[in-house]
Amino acid sequence: MRLANLKAQTAQVWKLSIPYFQSEDKWKARAMLAAIVALNLLGVYLLVLLNEWNQVFYDALQNKNQPVFWQQLGRFTYIAFALIILAVYKFYITQLLEMRWRAWMTTHYLVRWLSNQAFYQMELARFAKNNPEAGPDNPDQRIQEDLNQFTSLTIGLCMGVLNAVVTLVSFVGILWNLSGEFSFHLGGSEYFVPGFMVWMALLYCAAGSVITFYIGRPQIKLNFQQQRVEADFRHHMVRVREYSESIALDHGEKVERAHLDTRFGAVLANYLKLLKAQKRLIWFNSFFGQAAVVFPFIVAAPRFFSGAIQLGSLMQIASAFGRVQDSLSWFVDNYSSLATWRATTDRLTSFEEQIQALALIPSAQQATDSVASNTLEARDLTLRLPDGSVLLDGVNLQARPGDHILLSGPSGSGKSTLFRAFAAIWPFSSGQVALPADAMFIPQRPYFPDGTLRSALAYPSAAGGYSDAALRQALVDALLPDLADQLDLEAAWGQKLSGGEQQRLAIARVLLKKPRWIFADEATSALDATAENLIYKRLLALVESAQGAIISIAHRPGVAAFHTQRWTLEPEPAGAVARYRIAQTPM
Missing domain, CATH: 3.40.50.300 (P-loop containing nucleotide triphosphate hydrolases)
Structure with missing residues (x-):
């Protein structure tokens, strides 16, 4: 069932995303997307170089090798400067793509929403007595806020997945080679586990991902509901502004205050539930992240103290383990963003389905x-x-x-x-x-x-x-x-x-x-x-x-x-x- 949900979610995202990359702006969009991918790959390559630098630099410190120490400081300067340039341009191109994508989607949905009185028919559908939930609520929010969140989260999360996969592939081999063999005795026999640190990272992150899923799952529904009650609260304030004279003549301030208090109360009540759900997830994520800092040192310490590896190798192992752990923990670290993205995607999908359904009304309902x-x-x-x-x-x-x-x-x-x-x-x-x-x-x-x-x-x-x-x-x-x-x-x-x-x-x-x-x-x-x-x-x-x-x-x-x-x-x-x-x- 969960696999089916994942496939359905992927299909929704693809259906919402692909029109822009096939539009009249497709070549610029694809070029910027390719540039972002290339910058992410280059960033991983620079991290690999930085990992190798860790071994040489810390070995120089341990051996008190001053010439190598100053040489490696110079090398670090080049790598760090390259990472700075990469971070700046990755941010700029990513934001530019998000802006252009949002602009295209906003125009696309505004045209369809305002065509064939779709905006009017959506409101009619929502007030049908036998179907009060028909039609998406607050289409203004879908176009203004949800499109913005969808484009930024889609690019951010997709590039995050790509970066995590490439980083994992790049560092898992390094960590495997640095791990050595772990041996233990069982039933009078000695067993060897190659790439022990890799298996420990996999076990550590798999356990964290499963726990995160069960702790954070309620956030999906709560995020969806939060967007709805926030929009209802904002919509009623707009109505007060539009009908200010009528309300003033009727002295309806107290009634409107009561209505606004009720809607804002719904905002706070749902937000409190969301806050508690996020608190539980942060409890676990904080523990998981802090434990990950010392975990590789604890596992690799016996080999260091036995003299099997030097300080540089220990630091390189810790660095490589950290990269592998970060890659495998991507789901843990981004679950809150994934929950928001899921809720936003669901809202846009329902909006898209409603617009498509309204386009078929003349033939489906025998309209006038x-x-x-x-x-x-x-x-x-x-x-x-x-x-x-x-x-x-x-x-x-x-x-x-x-x-x-x-x-x-x-x-x-x-x-x-x-x-x-x-x-x-x-x-x-x-x-x-x-x-x-x-x-x-x-x-x-x-x-x-x-x-x-x-x-x-x-x-x-x-x-x-x-x-x-x-x-x-x-x-x-x-x-x-x-x-x-x-x-x-x-x-x-x-x-x-x-x-x-x-x-x-x-x-x-x-x-x-x-x-x-x-x-x-x-x-x-x-x-x-x-x-x-x-x-x-x-x-x-x-x-x-x-x-x-x-x-x-x-x-x-x-x-x-x-x-x-x-x-x-x-x-x-x-x-x-x-x-x-x-x-x-x-x-």
Whole structure:
């Protein structure tokens, strides 16, 4: 089972890693990776030279051979200087590769996350009642933090394994030759064990690795959970900042403090568990590491005191044993990093699987087929909620240019969901929708990016595509004349503006872009009657001049006066397939 888990983990890492090394940046990536490998191999070779230096240097000390002593000090200077240069460039190239790899993966995942409304569908999946764990939590953390950890840990751990293997191969022969034979008597016979120090190093490190695995195994799950609760805590603080005005008006500081305390309490509780697990591992690792310092001297001391070897050979044995022990103890020394890497890899793998699954939704779930048309037409349209319950079943609707339609119904009946199906962003649907060309949707909560007012007004188009005169006129027509001279002012417009101002800015965006079809979802609910009346007159004039249509969701009687047809969502009787049906009547 553990071998299967190792194979699965290796497959996950390979699947996440290989796209970069096959990308448009592959030659630079491969060249830097090859350079890092070469530097690691060169580093091992320099350590071999340093090990040989130990014997000659300490023998010179024991024999009081001053010329050899000064000669070896000079040789040490060359080796040490080479190790310093190697360490600097290995660090620099490694960090450069990590940076370029992270940059590529971040761009790669941002493109996929923001394509085909994947970011939106992930949130829908997470709030499905029958599957609360569906979809990865905190995708922002996956892209910002997990990718950074994955690239750095993958390169660091892989190069660590390579270095450990090469060091082991290089020094095990040296240690074997220096070990001599160990003899013991058993049952009247004398037995000889060649390469005794090698076998002792293997036994010492094998025992340490097994104990480390069992002591440190809980850290994998705890690291995974720690990343989740940290992200939840950070996410709630971001929400407090985004909704600061609403919270302040409701005097909700105590409630938000309680919510934050609860989330931070989860952070501390899990961290305490992780801390205790790490403490147990550090207890063992510290004992294991300190014992390794004197272990080779204890084993080789009898040969030294018997005169079989000199001080230089003893120091060379200790050095070689230390290198072999370090190589074999790589798992022991890096278990905490491996646990973090495993948790990070699992989180990225689930993120990758979710993105791939969302890419298959149109064919797998029979999602709405949206086709550009001059009319709005829904044929056999069925809408479901994320929990699988049917909202509307087999709906057939048609709207033509010149129509002014009011969509009404009880709160929660699915009016906004029907708009989402028209826009082809609702994945829990089937049937066909022909969406008119050149249509714009005005949502209940319009979004404005932080930055200049001209960017917020032109969003998602580039502000440079519109003249200052057009931008100012749109603001004036949307009853925001005070903002007409603030096009280059930078602000968080979603927080700076009141609810009514935000709605009027969203209307200004529509008046600027002049679509033929407008879908307005409670677009004027925060406006007074006079302003609402004037705004709707201008929206109707816009669609009539473009020979388009408008479909509105609204509850106010004043809005109904601007429409000629009504689509009403009416409850179906108990036991029906769907919760609601749509009745079409003239105003």
